[in-house]
Amino acid sequence: MKKRHSYDYGVIGNCAFTAHVGMDTNISWMCWPRFDSSFIFGGMLDNEKGGEFSILPNSSKWNTDQYYIDNTNVLCTEIQSDSGTYRVTDFTPRFHQMDRYFKPLMLIRKIERVSGAPHILVKCQPKGDYGNRTPEPSIGSNHIRFLGLESHVRLTTNISLSHILNEEAFVLNETKYLVLTWGPPLEASLMDTCETFLTKTVQYWRNWIKTANISNFHQKHAIRSALALKIHQYEDTGAIVAATTTSLPESPGSTRNWDYRFCWMRDTFYTLNAFNNIGHFEELEQYFHYILNTTLEEAERYQPLYSVTGEKILTEKTLDLKGYKDNVPVRVGNDAYTHIQNDVYGQVLISLLPLYNDKRFVFDERFNSSELIYKTLKMIEKTFDEKDAGLWEFRNLAQHHCYTYLFHWAGSSAAIQIARALKDEKIGELATKLKKKSAAMIEKCYVGNKKGYSQAVGVDRMDASTLQLIMMNYLSPESDKAKDHLKALEKELHAGDGLFYRYKHTDDFGEPETTFLICAFWYVEALACTGRMEDAIKYFENLCSYSNHLGLLSEDVKATDGSMWGNFPQAYSHVGLLNAASRIARKLDKPNFLD
The missing domain is CATH 1.50.10.10 (Glycosyltransferase)
Known part of the structure; x- marks a missing residue:
């Protein structure tokens, strides 16, 4: 049989938007603020005009494994390279809050070391108007604002902003978080909020399946x-x-x-x-x-x-x-x-x-x-x-x-x-x-x-x-x-x-x-x-x-x-x-x- 073509992506979502995550960790397709809006990441259709949001090892050789946390739409991608192994957990928050569903236009990426001292490189290059608009990055205290899109887009993180903007590799010696938002930004404690949102989102999906x-x-x-x-x-x-x-x-x-x-x-x-x-x-x-x-x-x-x-x-x-x-x-x-x-x-x-x-x-x-x-x-x-x-x-x-x-x-x-x-x-x-x-x-x-x-x-x-x-x-x-x-x-x-x-x-x-x-x-x-x-x-x-x-x-x-x-x-x-x-x-x- 000939080599089979497959779509090597996991998909996450919260009933407000979805994102396709490649086995290379890249967000290859994601539209904001609606399913039928322009992509903000569209590398699936154009690897130049589509932008990129990846978390890759600073190495040319690496292996990958991807899986969902059981009975959820929370996705894990594990990357193993010469310097070590790390896990990227991707999800979009969804859970009950104040008698309603909390489903913000928010993508959360948790990066944690599994073994060794992984040397990784984070790129975040959003696009607008189906790749025709490249926003201007602007540094805040612990976030990067991307100016020139239809709404406020902000990346909040505990990773060095210089490492991200200059596309410089760094050693992953502690758990890192990346929170990309459309509209209202994340203003609360980064680690506590991400972990709470992750726990509640996992619980929501498992209860939904039950x-x-x-x-x-x-x-x-x-x-x-x-x-x-x-x-x-x-x-x-x-x-x-x-x-x-x-x-x-x-x-x-x-x-x-x-x-x-x-x-x-x-x-x-x-x-x-x-x-x-x-x-x-x-x-x-x-x-x-x-x-x-x-x-x-x-x-x-x-x-x-x-x-x-x-x-x-x-x-x-x-x-x-x-x-x-x-x-x-x-x-x-x-x-x-x-x-x-x-x-x-x-x-x-x-x-x-x-x-x-x-x-x-x-x-x-x-x-x-x-x-x-x-x-x-x-x-x-x-x-x-x-x-x-x-x-x-x-x-x-x-x-x-x-x-x-x-x-x-x-x-x-x-x-x-x-x-x-x-x-x-x-x-x-x-x-x-x-x-x-x-x-x-x-x-x-x-x-x-x-x-x-x-x-x-x-x-x-x-x-x-x-x-x-x-x-x-x-x-x-x-x-x-x-x-x-x-x-x-x-x-x-x-x-x-x-x-x-x-x-x-x-x-x-x-x-x-x-x-x-x-x-x-x-x-x-x-x-x-x-x-x-x-x-x-x-x-x-x-x-x-x-x-x-x-x-x-x-x-x-x-x-x-x-x-x-x-x-x-x-x-x-x-x-x-x-x-x-x-x-x-x-x-x-x-x-x-x-x-």
Whole structure:
């Protein structure tokens, strides 16, 4: 097998921002003050214009090891060189304080000697405006101010400021701390504050995991996926981004380099399902609020995606940066916000259903949503005959997609249940009519000689999104039709070992070269649904092996060599793992005669 490409980064975050930490200790990607802001460190996309924040030995030869403190998003990187060994502990504070979550725009780095007398060099070179702005350092009493950025950025430390500014190596003979802040600086005792914040942050994450409903089935992978998914939520609004990176290519040279730092409506059902499966109600409720706030004022149609604060205009532009491993273009913004993607209406309706059938929501806490439900159904009705870009956001291909009509069907089914709760006949009648019409359109996608459902009406090519016909019970999982459909998809899209292509036909950028991990986990779920448990477990275990050294998953995997590609880590992939693990665990918990 060819050498596998992997993303050798750990990711830390506190639901306000995230940072990618390389195995070389460098903060290779970090955006402030929001997920979709300019990077302040962006060496991942340009090692010159991206700046640097590293803690390296003053030696050309060294070894590294990286790991998370168990059940946390606190990361440790150990460096061993000729002069000695030291550990860098990186975290972003998050814990309960005064009945709220304390989640400042603050990065803390603790450097401690493990053995010997490590000779180390600290560099801190932040950037602004995607590398076009280099701030001016200004020395304070025990801190460095970086002037010329959008806000006050300050590095507070007990390391010699001269050593940092002059990039001079020094002997690490005591524990050192680096605290980088955006806005309000750290004014309290450095060591006491850092140690207190570290203890409280570790305790927070471990308590969060203790309250998660994670089964014993591959629990270690599920725990890491839950922790990764959690820090993709922008808690201020409840939005969950697809990834916190931009322009990591789906495959080298493909130009499929997209900005994923936004919230896609298409992910709503799966993400809510993942949080529900692990029993975390708070994140689920926050995401409800984001969806409601984003869609409530929309009169004509819902966009496929919005910013973390619900902004609509996400203009796509290309930056003058080298790109990840010289892969260009580097894009910020995403023109997919202009696309017609009509499955979003069903996604919104399904997301609202728990407000009515989940007893954890007290009725008094529900808002009067009749108008929103009816409006969303009318949007389905209005756009019903309209061709759209589909789940995969084809830029030059509009079709009547099977997946779109599946979500019309599922959304209408949810609206029927909501109508019963509201005792609203008008909603119930419209939803029933649309459900019937949607089923008729889905059946138009059936290809008799393949015994399966195609990507869209009038074509015979297969699409992994139609796995959802089984998982959402449009096709009874026990039926021959479901099993035949799964075999038809396997024949064309299964790349082996559980890896699955989205589709294999040529699109706007050629034929896809990599498999899509969320599709692979859907495949595992479909296998479990149809009773092929041995295959489901085997392939699930194999998919877990495509993570990086920390258990983090990318968007895509190249089937020929197992390489990781696409944005990283991908919330969608971790959602897929959590949902597949939950599906298998539920099946395994049943007595054999019920399988």
